[in-house]
Amino acid sequence: MALTRDSCICLRRVEYSETSQILTLFGREHGLLRLIAKGAHRRTKAGASKFDGGVDLLDLGDAVFSLRLEKDLATLTEWSLRDGHLELRQNLRALYLGQYAAELCSLLIEEHDPHPQLFDRLTQTILDLHTHRQEEVFLAFQLDLFREAGYLPNFAACANCGSEFTDRDPHWSFSAFRSGLVCRNCETIAHDRIPLDAHLISLIATLTRLPRLDDATAARLPRLTRHQTDPLNHVFAEHMQHTLARRLHLPRYVLR
Ligand SMILES: [Zn+2]
Numbered sequence: 001m002a003l004t005r006d007s008c009i010c011l012r013r014v015e016y017s018e019t020s021q022i023l024t025l026f027g028r029e030h031g032l033l034r035l036i037a038k039g040a041h042r043r044t045k046a047g048a049s050k051f052d053g054g055v056d057l058l059d060l061g062d063a064v065f066s067l068r069l070e071k072d073l074a075t076l077t078e079w080s081l082r083d084g085h086l087e088l089r090q091n092l093r094a095l096y097l098g099q100y101a102a103e104l105c106s107l108l109i110e111e112h113d114p115h116p117q118l119f120d121r122l123t124q125t126i127l128d129l130h131t132h133r134q135e136e137v138f139l140a141f142q143l144d145l146f147r148e149a150g151y152l153p154n155f156a157a158c159a160n161c162g163s164e165f166t167d168r169d170p171h172w173s174f175s176a177f178r179s180g181l182v183c184r185n186c187e188t189i190a191h192d193r194i195p196l197d198a199h200l201i202s203l204i205a206t207l208t209r210l211p212r213l214d215d216a217t218a219a220r221l222p223r224l225t226r227h228q229t230d231p232l233n234h235v236f237a238e239h240m241q242h243t244l245a246r247r248l249h250l251p252r253y254v255l256r
Contacts, residue, residue, distance in 0.1 A: 003077060006030050008063045009122060010055050011106040023055055023076065024106050025063060026122065031113040032106065035065055037076040051079040058098050058126055059084050069112075087130045094130040097138045100250035101125060104142070107244055108149035117212075118148050124215045133219070135229040140218035142236055143207055153239055155205040158183035160190070165205060167198040174235040176242035194235050200228060230256050 011032075012024035021040040025033045040054040055061070055076075064078035088094050101122060109115060125141040128134070146152040157164050159180030165172065171184040173193035181201065182190040203222070210217060237251040 002066065003064050004030070004067045005062065005064050006033075007082075007119070008033065008061060009102070009119070009126070010057055010059045010061075011102040013055060013057055021051075021054055022073065025055075026102075026105055026109060026119060027063070027114075028116050028119040029114050030067075031115060032109045032111045033063075033065070033067075033074055034072065034111065035063075035074045035076040037079070040076075051076070055079055055081075056084065058088065058102060060123060060126070083127075085126060085130075088126060091130045091134075094134055096250060096253040097134060098126050098129050100248075100254050101138065101141055101145075103248060103250045104145055104240065107240075107246075107248075108145060108151065115148055118145065121213075121215070125218075128215075128218075133221075133223070135224040135226060136221040137218055139224065139229055139232060140207070140213045140221060142233075143204070144213045146236070147208070147212075151240070151243055152208060154180040155201055155208055157181065158186055160186035165201060167202045170198045172196055172198055172201055174239075176235070176238035179239065179243070192238070194231070194238065196231055196235060197228075200232055204232065226256070 006027035006029050008025035008027045010023055011026050014022045016022045019039050019042045021037045023035050023037055025035060027033045037051055037055060040051045059081055060083040062080045063076060065074045065076045067074045088098055121141060121144055125137055128137040159178040160182055163183050165181055169184060173182045173187055173195050175182045175190035175193050177192050178190060182193050187193055207213060234255055237248060241248055
């Protein structure tokens with residue numbers, strides 16, 4: 001059986017029987033991968049486990065697996081942990097943001113559709129989440145992911161009448177149903193509107209005009225507090241839930 005190798009981040013993990021796990025991994029060269037890790041928790045007589053005692057959410061490692069396109073699940077045969085993110089796991093806010101990034105990736109990236117740049121961005125984002133820049137780092141990653149997956153809402157103009165956004169008018173809202181901004185004149189038709197601070201819209205509009213939010217750009221973002229990022233994370237969660245027609249699990253831990 002031909003074996004394949006890839007650098008992977010664990011996006012989802014379900015314990016399966018007493019000894020095995022079913023994993024959703026983000027492979028740098030393979031996109032989303034669904035695998036079974038048989039015997040992940042089984043220990044040898046010497047006490048060692050085949051997969052370092054199992055794969056945890058957000059773990060970064062080198063995976064070896066058998067990939068057969070006619071099968072739903074690939075089989076993980078080796079896992080070498082490169083980073084278990086111990087510091088991240090000691091910071092609850094960072095951990096929830098990391099898990100939310102993983103949830104979004106698991107829903108927006110397709111199987112066997114590689115996104116190496118996004119993989120590198122997620123790797124760096126997870127490292128940066130337990131710094132004081134966690135809010136802007138997560139926001140920048142979210143925008144990058146939406147753009148890469150083709151789900152970036154329009155922040156340049158009203159989604160209903162097309163009038164251009166300007167922060168001279170403070171009265172703007174976001175509508176998940178319309179996948180974008182709604183101006184003062186159109187707000188009565190958008191029953192799901194969420195008011196947004198025009199300065200925050202301005203920041204998002206500027207960021208979305210950049211060709212790509214690399215790590216250096218993300219590092220230059222102004223410092224944002226949760227008071228500022230909560231409304232943005234809220235509208236993006238509504239936008240995703242509407243687009244995917246499903247409830248997301250992590251927003252209840254990420255939003256106040
Ligand atoms: Zn309008």
